[in-house]
Ligand SMILES: Nc1ncnc2c1ncn2[C@@H]1O[C@H](COP(=O)(O)OP(=O)(O)O)[C@@H](O)[C@H]1O
């Protein structure tokens with residue numbers, strides 16, 4: 001069963017001489033529990049596609065259907081609720097809140113939800129090998145540790161879909177492997193869908209589905 005569909009998705013930035021057609025008529029179906037990898041050259045439209053699927057940006061035309069809900073039919077408040085409940089986001093830059101501790105950063109998405117599962121927060125910190133740093137601030141952590149916190153924050157609400165834009169781009173090979181294993185463990189345990197942009201063909205090998213983008217078009 002598809003958890004996410006896109007229908008004739010098109011995104012145009014700018015106009016006249018600055019016009020860029022970043023996405024051209026994209027039709028995709030992604031099933032629950034799949035590990036999907038998006039590959040393509042720099043500037044091909046990968047981040048635009050990911051951001052639109054995650055509801056962070058709106059398409060120029062076309063639809064995104066998540067769990068049978070057309071997200072274009074939602075207002076900004078409903079969209080943000082859907083993001084909070086169903087979606088986890090991981091970026092190459094960690095975007096942690098500098099004045100909050102590791103534990104507080106991880107728990108941030110649970111604010112204003114019914115999710116008060118401190119046992120899971122502790123479990124996550126164990127899994128991320130970050131428990132001994134839980135009262136540290138982001139500035140006191142290495143890059144790999146900061147990315148593990150960002151992943152904890154993305155997973156804390158047990159989202160149905162995890163969107164990741166080159167999540168291991170700044171990490172060394174060993175930390176990269178650890179981070180990927182973590183994501184895969186969570187995916188299996190909670191039957192989550194992962195949609196990840198990567199340059200790394202080693203990662204692409206593990207994917208259930210590879211989406212290749214060239215100049216805003218899907219290439220089979
Ligand atoms: N906010 C924006 N305004 C104008 N053009 C943009 C914007 N974001 C992306 N683009 C353009 O859209 C195209 C696709 O960009 P992007 O999705 O970021 O590619 P990728 O992630 O594959 O490197 C590029 O040509 C880029 O210059």
Ligand SMILES: [Mg+2]
Pocket residue numbers: 046047048
């Ligand atoms: Mg990008």
